[in-house]
Amino acid sequence: MFSLSEENYLKAIFHLQKNSEAGVSTNALAEEMQTKASSVTDMIKKLSEKKLVIYEKYRGVYLSETGRKTALQIVRKHRLWEVFLVEKLGFSWDEVHEVAEELEHIKSEKLISELDKFLNYPKRDPHGDPIPDAKGHFQVANKTLLSNLSKGEKGTLVGVKDSSSEFLKYLDKNAIALGKTIEVLDKEDFDGSMLIQLKEKSLRISPMVSSNIYIKI
Secondary structure (H helix, E strand, C coil), X not given: CCCHHHHHHHHHHHHHHHCCCCCECHHHHHHHHCCCHHHHHHHHHHHHHXXXXXXXXXXXXXXXXXXXXXXXXXXXXXHHHHHHHHHCCCCCCCCHHHHHHHHCCCCXXXXXXXXXXXXXXXXXXXXXXXXXXXXXXXXXXXXXXXXXXXXXXXXXXXXXXCCCXXXXXXXXXXXXXXXXXXXXXXXXXXXXXXXXXXCCCEEEECHHHHCCEEEEC
């Protein structure tokens, strides 16, 4: 049994470590958790004593095998609740993250198992992220960022890197959604901005937008 704060740190380390082979730095973790580096250092010590993380000086912090399993279960609960909120309660995809942040700390394994069954064992959440199964296994999507595509290439939108409410509302406003086909009509050499084609319309997007959309070619 771990505290809410400890679980939040484990999940944060999991997400940060996922994007890098190196360990997670104290400063990166402090920024992610929106707290002071000294508070992060104290928490890393607690997690290390519980054998959930491994800290190496100058290399950062890594999840131990136990820590990774725990983090995956938290991620699993979070993403299952997001599916439930969208599919069964009619929430939009920009509304669910904060609610799921609270629900992910429910401890009952039976409840989560029954929730998974009730939802017919979904593989992805409303943002396209994979949902780990009860053993922590999940499907890794063959995807790339839209910003990596060149003029004339196209693919299907399968996920978002930025799941903030503001970004998701922007996508909704412009009818950019999971499953949509996106073709790059033009790409500026100067700044990487793109003219893209959706089924309904063409749209010019900034590098910030294209670097937060995952595409399966």
